[in-house]
Amino acid sequence: MWSILKGEWRKLRRCQILLVGIVALALCPVVQYGTQLIVSPEVRNPNYDLVSLFANVIWGNTQIFLPISLVMIGGWMIDREHTDDAMKNLLTVPVSYPKLLGGKLIITLLLSLLFGLYSVAVTVLTGTLAGLEGLSAAVLLGQGAQVVAAALNTCLVCMPMILIFGQMRGAYLGGSLLTFFLGYCILFFKSGFLLSAYPFSAALILAGFDMQAYNGATQAPSVLLALAGMAAAAALTLAILMRSRPGSKAENRRKIKKGRGQRRRA
Amino acid sequence: MSDYVIETRGLTKRFGAQNSVSDLSIHVRKGRIYGLLGRNGAGKTTTMRMLLGLTAPSSGEVRIFGRPLRGNEKRILPRIGSLIESPGFYPNLTGTENLRIFAELRGLKDPEYVKTALEVVNLPYRDKKLFSQYSLGMKQRLAIALAVMHNPELLILDEPINGLDPIGIAEVRDFIRALCDTSGKTILISSHILSEISLLADDIGIIDHGVLLEEESLAELEAKNGKYYRFIVSSAPQAADLLRDKLGIRNAQVNHTHELTVRDARLDAGAAVRLLVEAGVAVSDAHLYEDTLEDYFKEVTGGEGIA
Numbered sequence: 001m002w003s004i005l006k007g008e009w010r011k012l013r014r015c016q017i018l019l020v021g022i023v024a025l026a027l028c029p030v031v032q033y034g035t036q037l038i039v040s041p042e043v044r045n046p047n048y049d050l051v052s053l054f055a056n057v058i059w060g061n062t063q064i065f066l067p068i069s070l071v072m073i074g075g076w077m078i079d080r081e082h083t084d085d086a087m088k089n090l091l092t093v094p095v096s097y098p099k100l101l102g103g104k105l106i107i108t109l110l111l112s113l114l115f116g117l118y119s120v121a122v123t124v125l126t127g128t129l130a131g132l133e134g135l136s137a138a139v140l141l142g143q144g145a146q147v148v149a150a151a152l153n154t155c156l157v158c159m160p161m162i163l164i165f166g167q168m169r170g171a172y173l174g175g176s177l178l179t180f181f182l183g184y185c186i187l188f189f190k191s192g193f194l195l196s197a198y199p200f201s202a203a204l205i206l207a208g209f210d211m212q213a214y215n216g217a218t219q220a221p222s223v224l225l226a227l228a229g230m231a232a233a234a235a236l237t238l239a240i241l242m243r244s245r246p247g248s249k250a251e252n253r254r255k256i257k258k259g260r261g262q263r264r265r266a
Numbered sequence: 267m268s269d270y271v272i273e274t275r276g277l278t279k280r281f282g283a284q285n286s287v288s289d290l291s292i293h294v295r296k297g298r299i300y301g302l303l304g305r306n307g308a309g310k311t312t313t314m315r316m317l318l319g320l321t322a323p324s325s326g327e328v329r330i331f332g333r334p335l336r337g338n339e340k341r342i343l344p345r346i347g348s349l350i351e352s353p354g355f356y357p358n359l360t361g362t363e364n365l366r367i368f369a370e371l372r373g374l375k376d377p378e379y380v381k382t383a384l385e386v387v388n389l390p391y392r393d394k395k396l397f398s399q400y401s402l403g404m405k406q407r408l409a410i411a412l413a414v415m416h417n418p419e420l421l422i423l424d425e426p427i428n429g430l431d432p433i434g435i436a437e438v439r440d441f442i443r444a445l446c447d448t449s450g451k452t453i454l455i456s457s458h459i460l461s462e463i464s465l466l467a468d469d470i471g472i473i474d475h476g477v478l479l480e481e482e483s484l485a486e487l488e489a490k491n492g493k494y495y496r497f498i499v500s501s502a503p504q505a506a507d508l509l510r511d512k513l514g515i516r517n518a519q520v521n522h523t524h525e526l527t528v529r530d531a532r533l534d535a536g537a538a539v540r541l542l543v544e545a546g547v548a549v550s551d552a553h554l555y556e557d558t559l560e561d562y563f564k565e566v567t568g569g570e571g572i573a
Binding site: 003004006007010011013014015080084085086087088089090091092093094095 | 315318319320339340343344346348350351352353354355356357358359363366367368370371372373396412
């Protein structure tokens with residue numbers, strides 16, 4: 001497995017798709033702070049500080065920016081093996097297909113960790129440039145840890161989508177858009193079962209994010225339900241992983257099409 | 267244990283209602299180069315994909331190193347080097363970086379494996395050029411380097427000379443020949459280029475529309491090729507009559523007024539020429555010809571030739 005992980009990491013060298021995550025996570029604090037500036041003065045938070053910006057960033061990352069970036073990058077990492085026609089070289093080593101996919105998911109998780117750390121840095125930079133108050137070691141550690149934890153949890157929630165859309169040829173872009181929509185839905189779950197168990201909400205709850213203060217949740221979320229939501233996402237990931245086979249559907253379609261053409265010519 | 271390194275029994279692959287490979291039984295002997303010859307779309311690549319477990323057969327069995335491939339992939343595949351269809355590598359990496367990934371996966375820790383494989387195909391080690399910037403010939407060389415990097419006992423090479431220039435073709439041909447002759451490797455090579463197969467292979471299988479039409483050694487195939495005499499004479503009909511009446515040659519064929527073909531290698535050409543000249547038929551040319559492999563290919567496939 002270690003050699004698969006090393007290989008997957010090396011394959012990312014000079015990959016421009018990583019810019020998606022880099023740009024998206026740099027945009028998040030800028031957009032969040034910008035939104036604060038353009039809202040009408042009555043609803044504007046007069047005590048908006050770095051902690052508020054961190055809360056905005058954690059929410060924005062999980063709701064929009066990380067689902068798009070991680071599914072796009074993770075899905076592309078799977079899809080490229082077919083696009084680059086390298087799968088045949090891997091399968092004849094032989095490398096177990098589920099293990100290969102598992103390796104790609106672990107690397108995506110590692111990327112989410114790095115994106116989380118990067119997001120902390122960009123948030124601090126944005127806050128400093130904007131002149132926001134409240135920067136201290138305690139805030140940096142506490143809020144920073146929450147950003148990273150939320151990023152890791154969001155990645156875990158996105159894994160089924162990465163596996164599904166990565167294995168459908170060329171569908172990873174569509175998958176990232178669909179995941180963005182799913183992530184966006186956390187806005188609508190302010191109470192009841194889905195407030196805690198909906199996997200994207202669960203990702204935030206388990207990172208220690210205060211849903212009542214930020215999302216206007218009308219009740220306190222249940223950590224147990226959040227754990228169950230995350231466990232469901234993990235179980236789904238595992239089930240897809242175990243059932244995954246190096247697909248030959250596309251190849252079969254191509255062959256049939258080619259065959260028909262040949263018959264017609266004959 | 268079987269004498270064959272590769273043996274297939276009734277191998278069939280169906281795509282929808284169409285048979286891409288039908289009831290194919292090939293036999294590749296140890297230490298030999300087996301050339302699978304067929305036109306484009308004849309089923310060569312599908313066959314090779316099935317031999318490597320990349321495509322599941324619809325029916326039939328693949329046995330490699332005396333064992334069924336199915337269920338023994340982990341034991342069999344590491345002993346095989348392969349090149350299937352076009353070279354598939356990561357375009358954002360250099361050749362060395364690409365090979366290093368596969369070397370790691372194969373458990374080859376020593377960088378010498380990558381270096382040697384690149385040297386063998388005349389590609390530079392640690393070159394900064396990315397795979398996406400490679401020419402088709404360089405890509406093909408890198409794919410060959412990948413196939414031989416782990417010193418496999420068996421090589422399965424699908425059209426390995428595709429995209430190579432004439433010098434590259436000669437180099438790869440010599441390299442493949444040397445792998446077999448000096449390292450004792452068994453090689454299965456496919457091509458639609460008949461001359462390449464005839465220059466390289468010890469044994470030949472001719473495949474057409476997914477069906478194996480012939481399987482024999484090159485020597486046997488050459489022995490089967492017909493021989494014939496061709497005469498250029500002042501009057502071919504007169505010469506044909508003379509050969510029939512005086513020498514008992516019944517299969518003299520008049521091609522046109524001045525050309526005559528005799529499909530009988532036992533013919534005493536000297537006696538025939540003497541006879542014709544003495545009878546007043548001028549002979550300007552008499553030659554013994556042999557059917558080419560292409561002629562034979564046309565004959566067994568019952569149709570067009572091949573490149």
